[in-house]
Amino acid sequence: MNDFFFLFDLNTTIIKSDVLNVIAESAGICDQFNDLYEKLESNKLSFKDYLNAKYRLIGENYSDSVEHDFEKAEISSEIVEFIRAHKERCIILSDIPDIWLHRLLNLLMLSDVTICSHAVEDSYSRVQKLISIIDERIYASQMVQPFIAVGSDPYGIIMAPNATIRLCYTGINAASTKVLEKATHLIHNEHKLVEFMEKLI
């Protein structure tokens, strides 16, 4: 028996799609999103400032409920089952603010194992003020127990250099080159991913 912990990226791992990108498309702010991402990639923006600007953009341009969009998102049900079955060894990380995730996490019964950014909302459920950001890589660097990182975000847990195994799970999406350079394993199939993780328990 191993004593690994499992750290999961919420976006595109627990949730199958990138909800914020879908919102950006519907709000017509993809260009601004891309512009921000380019600035992050070229180190013109810190990760914290990048997220702050991104969430502000959504608040200014999107009138629907972001929380509702997350609630409707397609879920990786087998991964969720795995986490529920091994709650004492699983942590979900997300840089998405808690005010947008509350309902989804309650629905999935995963609130108690999720650590996410913290924000104060205005009366329209928009981010009024971002209080703290969860940078998954920094969180991972503080891990004491050996852990398995599961995700595919180039700014997420999969990039944690101290993970024993960096398990890139992409679902139907292609993994970025940056992620493939760091991953120890790549799995496209959710069922296979869970089967593999069971071997690590």
Next chain:
Amino acid sequence: MDFSRTIIISCAGMGNRLGMETTKALLEIDGKPLIIHTLQQLGHEPDIRIVVGYQADKVIDVVKDFRSDVVFVFNHNYMNTGTGDSVLLAARHSNDYILSIDGDLLVHPDDMRSILECHNEFVGGNPIESDDPWFLQTYIDDEIEFVSAFSKCMGQYEWNGITQIKSKKMLKGTGHVFHLIEPHLPMEFKLIRTREIDTPNDYERAISWVKNHYNE
């Protein structure tokens, strides 16, 4: 009861001797890449791991289109390590047995079926064909042939890079796959007809073999 086995295909190498600037697993043979020939022969085997390194993204793309439930294991240090190191990376957290196949190998379909039906340990070999082989020294005990040693000097067969072994025996070592097996000899010998592709001539021979319906 299902046999608990993980199949490991090592495709991380650069294939320098072939000089075609492509990893050997992607060489086209009779209209499809070598790795697809192997995956087709493996049928519905449930646990397949492919070790990738050089041109990893290309191998992943080709395999993913054929079958989505393969686990890819990265050997990022493929320039400085051998197939043994690749197998060790993939052997961690595997099933009870490992079937290891080099990614530059074309296997006779009948012999692949026989491999998949085999539920014990073995070392694979074929009659000597290569210019510079690693020989298998064997002996027969109670009508079963066993491999007793790998040798550069003499032997009745040529090691072809296929072995099935208990995974708990594949925990440490370095170099080639046979270096990992050596401490566990003797092991049962299994005759497996293969074509290994190391040079342009090997490649031509492999293409002819397939076109000739695997007849010698």
